[in-house]
Each structure stands twice: as structure tokens, then as C-alpha cells.
Amino acid sequence: MDVHYVYILTNKNHTVLYVGRTKQLKLRLKQHKNNSSKTFTGKYNVTKLVYFETTKYVNNSIKRERQIKKWNRAWKISLINSLNPDWKDLSEYL
Template structure:
């Protein structure tokens, strides 16, 4: 069996060539990302706050009404705001805090960057969705 030897900082790492460098790098790139997001039904409409590790998939689920519940019942499917986190606990805490905010504070938060309540995901699914 052949081995690859290389130095990372001051640590020598030995990887059998069957495992390969690509598998090691792939594992290192597997950094998790979490999102807290706000959806709206329309301008000045119903708001929804959620948290996910895959924003694109989750917004798609909201747009398609895949999960029965609040967002599908009230047509809340326009992504108007999101924040990114590396730590799942920070994302969960932020979601909980935002849910406790009054409506005016939430609107003030996202209107700083999205004053016209534009759907930030409107071009994500052009090939499969139409307005």
C-alpha cells in the first residue's frame, strides 16, 4: 500500500492513497452554514420567521407549499430577509429572539436593506417556477 505524506502546519498527516487527498479536503470543506430568514406573503402582509441549514431548499418548499402549515395556509413564500450563521446554536437563538420582536422592529430590520419587500429568491427557480 502506498501512502501520501504532507505537512499541515506542524502536524504530519499520513493518508493511504486509496482514501486520497480529495476525501480529506472534501471533509474539511464540509463546513455547516445556517440561515435565519423572514418570509412575507406580500408587501405589508403576513410575516414568517424560520431557520434552516439549506436556504434554497427551504424557500423552495415554502414556494411550492410542500409542507402543510402556516406558510402554505397564508401564502407566505417571498424571501425578504436572511442572516447567515456558522453555529447552529447562534442561529436558533437569533430565530427565537426575532420571533419575540414586535412587528415594527422586524419590518425596520429588513427594510434597511430591502425597503420594497422584494423577493430575494425570485430568480432562484426561474426554470421551474413562474409568478
């Protein structure tokens, strides 16, 4: 069974939120951490995984990513707080 991830990253001050999706979360996080300053996540040092969810089907992950990206900041923060109120870096648990 394939697993697809939708995730939210932030920077150390929690001022920037980045929503993405991937099939290989560990690899994608490594890529974000090694990004150059020319990319969005590299420029703003957005490397802290604060939220993720899984889905079985790629189409569902695409739909969910698009949905969350359209949300305002308060809704995204509420989503993060619902599962990770301390905003811990969840990449340590993967």
C-alpha cells in the same frame, strides 16, 4: 464550513411575516412555495423571501430565530427595511 440561515418571509401584501431558520435555504424556500393550505405558510401564501442572515453555528441561528420571533412587528419591519427597503424577493438572488 457550515452556514445556517435565519430568514423572514412575507406574502404579496406584506401583511404576514414568518421567521424561520434552516441550513439549506434554497431547499427550504422551495418547500414553503409548495406547502399545502394546511400549513401556516401555505394558508397565507407566505413565500416571498425579504430578509436573511447567516451564521456559522447552529446554536447561534436557533438563538437568533427565537430572538426575532419575540420581536414586535415594527422591529421586524425595521430589520427588513435596513437591508431590503424595497422588499424585493431575495430568492431571485440565491
